[in-house]
Amino acid sequence: MTKRKKIGILTSGGDCAGLNAVVRAVTRCAIKVYGWEVWGICKATHGLMSHPPEAIQLSVKQVDPYLTMGGTFLGTTNKGDPFAFPMIDGSFVDRSHRIIEGYHKLGLDALIGIGGDGSLAILRKLAQQGGINLVGIPKTIDNDVGVTERSIGFDxxxxxxxxxxxxxxxxxxxxxxxxxxxxxxxxxxxxxxxxxxxxxxxxxxxxxxxxxxxxxxxxxxxxxxxxxxxxxxxxxxxxxxxxxxxxxxxxxxxxxxxxxxxxxxxxxxxxxxxxxxxxxxxxxxxGGISSPLDRILASAFGVAAVELIAEEKYDRMVTWQERSVKSVPITEAIKDYRTVxxxxxxxxxxxxxxxxxxx
Known part of the structure; x- marks a missing residue:
């Protein structure tokens, strides 16, 4: 048995079908298999930027109804690079330190970030700068994240x-x-x-x-x-x-x-x-109800991400390759843009x- 952990999960970038199914899978596996705490970060990195951080402790009973629901009940954003965050007066400010502080204030042992190549690149930069134990899950309707054959939302x-x-x-x-x-x-x-x-x-x-x-x-x-x-x-x-x-x-x-x-x-x-x-x-x-394939992929990715944390294998992204879930370094995953x-x-x-x- 691994020691009891407290992990966070957030959805970043544009929404797509299957996000809630990932959160459900992570929550079920982390709680039922490992006995951990799971905290959902609201509005992606903006939730960690808030003081106090916007986060809710998740339970299996709470997340189970979300399997088929589109969008993300945690909320998301695809605006505002934290390293050059736009202010009302038109200026840009580095607010990355506030996100890092939010992660540590919550007392998290690891963070699961669900996003596309842009979101994962930002999350990795934050993780490297602030000592965040990060595991990535690819999602995008565009299916353009490198290495993985499929991303959540595409189907x-x-x-x-x-x-x-x-x-x-x-x-x-x-x-x-x-x-x-x-x-x-x-x-x-x-x-x-x-x-x-x-x-x-x-x-x-x-x-x-x-x-x-x-x-x-x-x-x-x-x-x-x-x-x-x-x-x-x-x-x-x-x-x-x-x-x-x-x-x-x-x-x-x-x-x-x-x-x-x-x-x-x-x-x-x-x-x-x-x-x-x-x-x-x-x-x-x-929008709409997630397809069966997206629900299956989301569930497999969510469980695999929790297992990576249990093995303390960080700075990695789960992928779908050769009919199975594998993991690769995040740098390798976002290095190439996958076009047709x-x-x-x-x-x-x-x-x-x-x-x-x-x-």
Whole structure:
């Protein structure tokens, strides 16, 4: 038996399905198997920055109902780098010491951080600076964290996008339209590629493969000539315009990727005379009930993270590799950004299905 520990857990960065399932798994394993205390940190690092720290002691009874629920009941944030924290007057202040103080004031023996590559990089820097025993768990609907084959939230996002594509086939066919579905993914095209193949899309555009508008329009015309009067196009939000411009919506610090669907709609209509409509799925891909696969992955990751703490193996992130949970140094996990391989299996699959990739 290991000595009784007091551990903390926080969710950082954008929300996604499966976060609550991780917290549940960590809490159940830590309490039921090891007899430890588990404290949930509210609002990510902002909770540790508060004085006193915003944290709640978790119980199995409290977390059990959250298995299927989307989002994170602990709250999260993807704003405010603690090493350059934005102040009201426009200045930036290093508030990392307050987060470190919060960890130690709670008397924690270890901290489990659930986040993407950006969040994990910040958490690791804090851990190295402040003597925090950190274990990382990868989550992101973009599935772009290096090393791990899957991240929490990706499967649910793909399921939601696929369901939307399934539904749009009928209205597209009824009106002989080109339906453009814009999905999330940041700089990686994993959601677009997976959902496009699963949903029977005719065109899939991802940032990893440059496209040509003439090729896309010719493909649509060829389908029309064969009696296929409608087409479904799935486009990742990070796809650039045909002149190489990355489209963003908003102003200044609040700029976010978006707008490529409408851009392509106007271009395709002008070149091919096809009637087009655009559906932007946006944050629907982050919400809702977690898929069974995300719940299983979250549960496996949560238990594995607790076991790493029991073995006092810190500065590591759990991963899914070769059908099992493993762990790697956090530095190795966030070193490379995992985008779609233009020569990978799914790209070959799409080409074999005669899906237009724009090139």
């Amino acid at each position: 649910t996002a793909v399921n939601i996008a696929t369901e939307a594509i399934d539904r749009l086939h009928f209205t597209a066919a009824s009106h002989s339209r080109v339906m453009i579905v814009e999905v999330m993914g940041r700089d990686a095209g994993h959601i677009a590629l997976n959902a496009g193949i699963a949903g029977g899309a005719n065109i899939i555009l991802i940032p990893e493969i440059p496209y040509n508008l003439e090729n896309i329009c010719n493909y649509i015309k060829e389908r029309q000539a064969r009696g296929r009067d409608y087409s479904i196009a799935v486009v990742s939000e990070a796809v650039c315009t045909d002149t190489g411009e990355l489209l963003e919506q908003g102003h200044f610090a609040d700029c976010r990727l978006g707008g490529i669907g409408q851009y392509l709609s106007e271009k395709i209509t002008a070149i091919s005379d096809a009637e087009t409509r655009v559906t932007v799925l946006g944050h629907t891909q982050r 391989d233009p020569h990978g299996t799914l790209i070959k699959t799409a080409r074999g299905l005669n899906i237009c990739l724009g090139d």
